[in-house]
Amino acid sequence: MTTLRRFRTDDLFTLNNINLDPLTENYNISFYLTYLARWPDYFSVAESASGQAMGYVMGKAEGRGKEWHGHVTALTVGPAFRRLGLGKQLMQVLEDVSEKIYNGYFVDLFVRASNAVAISMYEQLGYTTYRRVLEYYSGTRPEDSEDALDMRKALPRDVNKESVIPLKHPVRPEDINFD
Amino acid sequence: MSKRPPGARRKAPTSAASSRAGSASTPSPAAAAAAAAAAAAAAKKAVKEKEVPQWQINPIYEALDSGNHKLALQQITKLMKKSPSSHILRALRAIATVRLGNRDEAYQIVRKVMAEKPTDLVILQTLVFSLRALGKKDDIVELHQTAYEQAANDEEVANHYFMALVRTTDFAKWQQVALSLSRTYPHPKYRYWNVVATFLQAMHTDRNKSTVLLTLCERMLQKLATENKIANAEQLGLYIDVLTALGRDKAVIKEVLDRHLHLVKVEEEVWRMHLDLLPSGEERRDLACTVLKKNADDWAAWTAYLDSVIALDTPVDDVNAYIDSMQTSARTRGAFLAALEYARRRADTDPAPMAAYWQFIGHKPCFYNDVTPYLTAYRDWVASLTHVVQATPKSATLGVNLRKMRRHLALDSIDSVDAILDEYLAARSVDEDLLPTERREADEFIALAALYLVDGVDKDTVVLDGRVVRAIGLLENGVERSPKNFQFKLLLIRLYLHLGSVSRPLALFESMDIKSIQLDTLSHTLLESIGDLGYLRAAQGFIHESTRIYADNERETPEMVVQAFTHGTVTQVPDFIRFYFRLAKSTARMVARAESWRWSLVAAHRDVKGLKRAVAESEELPIDMEELYENRDVTVMERFVERKAEVLVPPPKDRVFLEMVARAQRVVHGVVMGDAELVCENVKVLMDEEDARYKAVAKVAAHVGMSYLEATAEEEQAKDLGEHLTAILDVLRAAVERVQGVVGGATTINMPVLKALTSVVELLHLAAIATHPSTLVTDKKPPAWIKSAVTKYRADLQPIVEAVQSAITEVQGKMTSTATPALRDAVTAARNAHAGELSTLSDAWVAQVGDDWATALSSIGDQAAQLALVVRA
Numbered sequence A: 001m002t003t004l005r006r007f008r009t010d011d012l013f014t015l016n017n018i019n020l021d022p023l024t025e026n027y028n029i030s031f032y033l034t035y036l037a038r039w040p041d042y043f044s045v046a047e048s049a050s051g052q053a054m055g056y057v058m059g060k061a062e063g064r065g066k067e068w069h070g071h072v073t074a075l076t077v078g079p080a081f082r083r084l085g086l087g088k089q090l091m092q093v094l095e096d097v098s099e100k101i102y103n104g105y106f107v108d109l110f111v112r113a114s115n116a117v118a119i120s121m122y123e124q125l126g127y128t129t130y131r132r133v134l135e136y137y138s139g140t141r142p143e144d145s146e147d148a149l150d151m152r153k154a155l156p157r158d159v160n161k162e163s164v165i166p167l168k169h170p171v172r173p174e175d176i177n178f179d
Numbered sequence B: 001m002s003k004r005p006p007g008a009r010r011k012a013p014t015s016a017a018s019s020r021a022g023s024a025s026t027p028s029p030a031a032a033a034a035a036a037a038a039a040a041a042a043a044k045k046a047v048k049e050k051e052v053p054q055w056q057i058n059p060i061y062e063a064l065d066s067g068n069h070k071l072a073l074q075q076i077t078k079l080m081k082k083s084p085s086s087h088i089l090r091a092l093r094a095i096a097t098v099r100l101g102n103r104d105e106a107y108q109i110v111r112k113v114m115a116e117k118p119t120d121l122v123i124l125q126t127l128v129f130s131l132r133a134l135g136k137k138d139d140i141v142e143l144h145q146t147a148y149e150q151a152a153n154d155e156e157v158a159n160h161y162f163m164a165l166v167r168t169t170d171f172a173k174w175q176q177v178a179l180s181l182s183r184t185y186p187h188p189k190y191r192y193w194n195v196v197a198t199f200l201q202a203m204h205t206d207r208n209k210s211t212v213l214l215t216l217c218e219r220m221l222q223k224l225a226t227e228n229k230i231a232n233a234e235q236l237g238l239y240i241d242v243l244t245a246l247g248r249d250k251a252v253i254k255e256v257l258d259r260h261l262h263l264v265k266v267e268e269e270v271w272r273m274h275l276d277l278l279p280s281g282e283e284r285r286d287l288a289c290t291v292l293k294k295n296a297d298d299w300a301a302w303t304a305y306l307d308s309v310i311a312l313d314t315p316v317d318d319v320n321a322y323i324d325s326m327q328t329s330a331r332t333r334g335a336f337l338a339a340l341e342y343a344r345r346r347a348d349t350d351p352a353p354m355a356a357y358w359q360f361i362g363h364k365p366c367f368y369n370d371v372t373p374y375l376t377a378y379r380d381w382v383a384s385l386t387h388v389v390q391a392t393p394k395s396a397t398l399g400v401n402l403r404k405m406r407r408h409l410a411l412d413s414i415d416s417v418d419a420i421l422d423e424y425l426a427a428r429s430v431d432e433d434l435l436p437t438e439r440r441e442a443d444e445f446i447a448l449a450a451l452y453l454v455d456g457v458d459k460d461t462v463v464l465d466g467r468v469v470r471a472i473g474l475l476e477n478g479v480e481r482s483p484k485n486f487q488f489k490l491l492l493i494r495l496y497l498h499l500g501s502v503s504r505p506l507a508l509f510e511s512m513d514i515k516s517i518q519l520d521t522l523s524h525t526l527l528e529s530i531g532d533l534g535y536l537r538a539a540q541g542f543i544h545e546s547t548r549i550y551a552d553n554e555r556e557t558p559e560m561v562v563q564a565f566t567h568g569t570v571t572q573v574p575d576f577i578r579f580y581f582r583l584a585k586s587t588a589r590m591v592a593r594a595e596s597w598r599w600s601l602v603a604a605h606r607d608v609k610g611l612k613r614a615v616a617e618s619e620e621l622p623i624d625m626e627e628l629y630e631n632r633d634v635t636v637m638e639r640f641v642e643r644k645a646e647v648l649v650p651p652p653k654d655r656v657f658l659e660m661v662a663r664a665q666r667v668v669h670g671v672v673m674g675d676a677e678l679v680c681e682n683v684k685v686l687m688d689e690e691d692a693r694y695k696a697v698a699k700v701a702a703h704v705g706m707s708y709l710e711a712t713a714e715e716e717q718a719k720d721l722g723e724h725l726t727a728i729l730d731v732l733r734a735a736v737e738r739v740q741g742v743v744g745g746a747t748t749i750n751m752p753v754l755k756a757l758t759s760v761v762e763l764l765h766l767a768a769i770a771t772h773p774s775t776l777v778t779d780k781k782p783p784a785w786i787k788s789a790v791t792k793y794r795a796d797l798q799p800i801v802e803a804v805q806s807a808i809t810e811v812q813g814k815m816t817s818t819a820t821p822a823l824r825d826a827v828t829a830a831r832n833a834h835a836g837e838l839s840t841l842s843d844a845w846v847a848q849v850g851d852d853w854a855t856a857l858s859s860i861g862d863q864a865a866q867l868a869l870v871v872r873a
């Protein structure tokens, strides 16, 4: 029993059951509001019958030429609402928006190399690892920094699925820039 | 190289956080980069200033960029010899001057340039840098307004003026400028700006005016529609928002939507809007079925379907057949829950749909959440259910869900704790191979057991209740095993606060990495207790950290309003403004302000000087509480009961508290700063305070205010002054007696004990304000009648202060004689309880709680000693 709808600023006050999760980032005001100001159709929330937020996805469109694509900035489902297919539904919304509104070539995302749960979900949804990004996540201590997997899934516009052919070597964070 | 304000070289940290033109006057590096672009565009104009050539200015930018402000100043001074009136040189000089810390001088420079009414955008932006740093918001608006008046035909200047305005909440002014822009320039965006500005005005005015303004918006949008100028989903969204605010018929709204359907690109979005707008009936039902065919979990569609079949009087069997068919074909929660919802609407209590839901998803953590609205109707069914917990994930979750339902229906009690712990022991091995970041289902048994243990604890008792210690033991061991379980931590924080301990709650709070907007929604539990418990320094530190979000809001949100305008996301503007107000006028923020006022004054009250400084530095609370927003989260901590009352800590502080503090603040401010009118306006409300929780504080503050008024009256008021001082003493004596009662009966130290002591110290502090003759009269030497009244008052206060001090000493003595031994006994009892290995606590734990008590008591003792000196002086 899920209602998928656009995320609104008011929702930012009622996300604690989701955002207290250790793998879910709490961003500053500008970050959330910039997404709402620039890509309001890319920010969706899954709501329960009683109106409680169960999970949300936040994304954007970026890249030039054949690199034009949808990007998953954050995807999270509250701990009490996992393994119900919500992550999958939210990703479906993001893919629809990437395809129908922005007409991108692919969807991509970065995930912690240790986040086995998320990786297995993305794989199940047809995402493959395009490249590894060394020390993409930085921590206060050097041993806290972690590699990211850059995972991709081609959209219909990329007829030959060129965008997802994996790179042979890992890259560094400064090598990824879509602006 | 283009001209750019300093800071332009640094790169924005993330692309998402970067902004574009329009936010040109932001101090952030990202916006500075954007400003550079605008500056380049304006470069042509700058040339005709023909003052200082660009190549001479570039080194100044470089010096400022690299933080070498002294060098920049030297270069400017040199160049200014030839061009003393150069705007750009003086504007840059202001920046260097601010950064060197000479704020007043910098402001002077800016004001002088402003007086010459510059219109060049580069100059304006350079000046804005200094004004931002100086916090001069109004000057920024003035600067742009003047430029706009000078260069009425410069579209870019006008744009900048509008963007300067939208950083304020003067909606009428936004509207004025938007209107004039839309009349001067053809671009339709200006007409949308006008609609948004008018819409916001409507949202912030009284009902009658609001309707007039909204109707105006509607007419503007109708006109745009007939001209085919509704060009995207955002503009259409604004149209719909306006119609909704006006309360227009759904049919009317749907007609507007349908005329612009091509603007909504995702089919599901169209369906969702139609489901919302159609009246219940065949069409809505058929659409719901279409949606459900694609996604049988869609709850909006299920609701629309059920509304419709009920409105159509569809036979129950037909509806059930449809729901059944959906359950077999799609197997989603929605289809099963729809059966429950349908039964509820018909008041049908046959347990079949509940049993089906249990069968379908009883083994998933969401089950309890899903069924809570329906549970009461199925009490007998739940009571008859049994489940033997085994070490499989499904069995563990079924067991947890059954216990949660039983708790919700009050079918279990504290007598079930041992059985619940056995279930935990049977289940916990299933969680062993999970990642530490994952939710561990068996943990729920621990949370349930802890809740049962504290259910019956009287939070006002001053005897240590061993159940609290056992609950803490369970939860602490739980946290050790599942360090990311935030439910454990939220509950633990409360139990520790009840015990009068704050070091562990502060550490737990920090371990949850609470930040940004969470600081507004989640700080209250700790923030509202630390000071009352006597940890004055910790309280002020915590308030300082957790209120940063409000400064962020002031700085960041207005820039986001600019972004929304820049990107044309017009529906976001009203949302962002609402967001701004929700934080700016947050109840949590005001409570933090009240607490900060209370404890910073007590701490500073060594003498009149300290008091004056604290009063001058404090932020004023509003009197009008109607406008406050409630964002404090009181539901995230799960209790598995119908009514979500707090656990062992007081409920969030309410408006009565805020109003009382707001008045007391004004009275004290008036007395200390010599503002009789302020005192006069506020004493009466305090005098009339009836709420038992705040009566004493209110009375003392009121009589302090009255004493001040008598002492500053034209004629001698010896008798009245004496009466008010006596009234203060009476309240104090009664308070001391109460505290002695609490302390005398106490065998432990906990929230009620520490609160009693702190509150009487707070009263002493207020009472001591009336001992300062210099604040009681306006001229230097008090006349004899005041002097003698105050001397007597001081003498009468002495024994009261001493009584408070000895009460504190008495409690300090109990720390070793009864409180710590009781704590140790409770730890032993917890270890010897059923499944005691799950609730063991170490000796170090006992010592830590003891340390906290000692800290609180010495902090309270220090304050009392400080006030004793004030009274004696």
Ligand SMILES: CC(C)(COP(=O)(O)OP(=O)(O)OC[C@H]1O[C@@H](n2cnc3c(N)ncnc32)[C@H](O)[C@@H]1OP(=O)(O)O)[C@@H](O)C(=O)NCCC(=O)NCCS
Residues within 6 Å of the ligand: A021, A023, A024, A075, A076, A077, A078, A081, A082, A083, A084, A085, A086, A087, A088, A089, A109, A110, A111, A112, A115, A117, A118, A120, A121, A122, A124
């Ligand atoms: C990753 C996350 C969003 C998944 O959400 P979810 O709603 O539980 O996922 P779904 O129910 O849609 O799962 C879809 C499929 O993914 C796979 N999957 C999801 N969680 C899994 C787990 N814990 N273990 C193994 N596979 C898993 C399964 O194949 C699942 O299908 P199935 O349940 O039919 O077997 C959620 O775990 C989460 O919020 N984690 C914390 C935040 C996070 O890591 N976000 C990703 C950052 S890039």
